[in-house]
Amino acid sequence: MQAAMKIATRAGVPHKAARGFSTSATFDLPVDFKGHLCEPPPQQAEATKEELLEYHKNMFLIRRMEIAADGEYKARNIRGFCHLYDGQEAIAQGIEAAFTREDDVITTYRCHGMALVRGSSVQAIFEELLGFRNGVSRGKGGSMHMYNKSSNFYGGAAIVGAQVPIGAGLGFSHKYRRENESDKMNVSIAMYGDGSANQGQVWEAANMAALWKLPVIFACENNEYGMGTSVNRSSYITEYYKQGNTIPGIFIDGMDVLAVREGMKFVKDYCGSGNGPMYVELKTYRYHGHSMSDPGISYRTRDEVTNVRQSRDPIELVKKRLVEAGFSTEDELKEIEKALRKEVQDALKAAKESSVPDDSELATDIYTTGKKMGDGPRLESEMPSVVRMPDITNNLHY
Amino acid sequence: MNMFMAINDAMRTALKSDDSAVLFGEDVAFGGVFRCSMGLRDEFGKNRVFNTPLCEQGIAGFGIGYASTGRTAIAEVQFADYIFPAFDQLVNEAAKMRYRSGNQFNCGGLTVRAPYGAIGHGGHYHSQSPEAYFTHTPGLKVVIPRDPIQAKGLLLSCIRDPNPCIFFEPKALYRGSVGDVPVGDYTIPLGKAEIVQPGTDVTVVGWGAQMHVLAKACDMAQSEMGISCELIDLRTIVPWDIATIVDSVKKTGRLVVSHEAPKTSGFAAEIAATISDKCFLYLEAPIQRVCGYDTPFPLVFEKCYVPDHLKNFEAIKHTVDF
Known part of the structure; x- marks a missing residue:
């Protein structure tokens, strides 16, 4: 793996590309794609300076955001369950770079990173983590349930695997809306972890998607451990991109944002052209434990984590490319990172200024009358008599 | 149709x-x-x-x-x-x-x-x-x-x-129930119960197929005992129409709720709890639940299991005799 991390020498010879005045370079992708019943995409990617800086920025923001969330959880400011995404940043960013916002994304409870790349601000994510009123889900979702209607981000699902058949339904919606058989479709991506890969409903959804040729991507983020159980202990088939049986699949290095982007472009093209679904395995690693109650070193060694950080870190890879292509210097990147650290700290500070939603919100958004409220997606709540709100003005005990 | x-x-x-x-x-x-x-x-x-x-x-x-x-x-x-x-x-x-x-x-x-x-x-x-x-x-x-x-x-x-x-x-x-169904487009509001048969002595609540069993029990109560039952179809089980049932029980003082599902934690329990809370001083008799037994739904014992019109008639009678 370490040898594979060597950045292609070609990266050091950037050339002017056709796109405007931006400088672009071609990079070899160090870890091979693997195809299952399909020819994988080429082992090369072109990227501009702006693109790489954008990827670096978002991935670094996710990293710092998760580290800050870790601290806030331990300080008991964030309650509930909290699953951190650091280590896996390249996947969210790579998918976002390959997709448009007309494509649907639905993911697991480990959703902070995806929320950020789909357009939510660091501050709004912190507010959601804190349960505050201006959070991405208005404080009512929490860590596991971040959504963004405007970018078709269908959120994080807490039940392992439950998001996958929903993703199939999203894909069906694309197909149903298509006007001509030959039209290219937008796609839906149903993301799940290696821990969910053996949920029966993943297969139920894949079967339907294949049967009806739905533009659905079944994307397994393989971070090697389903909670505390390693893939070898949980899965008979550990090559998750082959789990679709006769459904084609590809293996992508989930630690390389350009590999994820190129791989996902390829998959999006295949699925969006009406060929049916595809399985994708994104090999990655989570630096933190499964959740905040898991220190993350009882089932793996500190050395293992350190080794991944040193040899496969997704952010370091982007920085290395920026430097070796001559797009940035290490000093410049240091300055950028300094500013981004401050941005995260400022966002956290600003988030903490806010407060929890009104008590009345306990019982809103359960049932609706269907009437629109203002310009947003929100619908007017209906309070049926069976929802008995405590009347704290009269009686504290009910 | x-x-x-x-x-x-x-x-x-x-x-x-x-x-x-x-x-x-x-x-x-x-x-x-x-x-x-x-x-x-x-x-x-x-x-x-x-x-x-x-x-x-x-x-x-x-x-x-x-x-x-x-x-x-x-x-x-x-x-x-x-x-x-x-x-x-x-x-x-x-x-x-x-x-x-x-x-x-x-x-x-x-x-x-x-x-x-x-x-x-x-x-x-x-x-x-x-x-x-x-x-x-x-x-x-x-x-x-x-x-x-x-x-x-x-x-x-x-x-x-x-x-x-x-x-x-x-x-x-599916086949047995026949009616003059309007051909056009119409809806019936959710969350609203319907008083199928007004009455004065006992409120009888059910839904679905059980309504036919209850209608028979109510007829029997009327013809054999002269008991006037107010028969209500809940229609929407949740969110349920508390007000209609409360108004009826305030009038009759008696309530029988019936469903095919097992008694324990069946929806009749919820209705009974709510009505005893809201109508406690109006009640003349304990609320009766006439339900399936707490057994798996049986194959050969189905006739014994279902809360038929006779069991419901007994319950109606019991509330009046209390």
């Missing part, structure tokens, strides 16, 4: 009036085991009316996904007994999507239809009444019709309601 034709008519009306509406489930393209979707594939095409594999969890999730794009999904689960693999999707995803997304997403366009209840020889897994499980889940609406006229109006309401609905169809009435 009998009940399966009324349901067919409701779905035809829904598919006609809403281009986004699709109907799917096991064998629905061929009409479904109870013929409810007969002819709809021919009329609306295979893209809108289609068979699914036998995978209820997947069917429910698929429907939730489609509905969460703002469209209308009508999913059929072949028997209510088979809804349990889909329980997680309905309870954890459908019911909570609006709440946990801060009202950004919802699957209000989803309606799940499933035939429920005793049919004489259905046995353990083709006879159950699982409504109570879903009433424990805020965010879902649970609706059960008693006849074809109700079935059409309530099903159309469910399909068009902006909240996810579960519509249990009394399979015993």
